[in-house]
Amino acid sequence: MDARMPNPVTLVPGALDALLALGRAAGASGLPQSVTDLVHLRASQINGCSVCVQMHANDMKKDGQGDERIFAVAAWRDTPYFTEAERAALALTEHATRLADRPGPVPAEVFDEAAGQFSEPQLASLVLHIALINAFNRINATTGQVAGAWG
16 A cells, blocks of 8 residues: 655645644643543544554553543443543534534534533643644545554
8 A cells, every 4th residue: 555645744844843833732731631632533533544543542552541442432422431521522523523514513512511521721722633633634534644654
């Protein structure tokens, strides 16, 4: 398997640095890393980004998260492995990732549930992390990046 082209973030000067800087800025809000990891993995599963699914599942494993949680992210609603805050973050991630799937793509109740679980700076970070991982997923999927081939 070969990518269609080298990853655009490595070809456009400053692109990778800019995306990584956004990730660092979003990471400074106190949002738990476990939530960030779940968001990154779930959006990547939805978007079919093999690079990010592998990367973020491995990150979760390195951070000490159990196989049960990692394997169950795609079916989070039907498992006992996630806190209410994590469930709120996963629901927001799914709605914000699938914007075109329904009218009113992010229902008020989904947003309000997340807002009730996180401080405003944490919620802002969550929204930025969802946008960031979706950007990486779209870049990787569009250009056919291969899991394990880089990064």
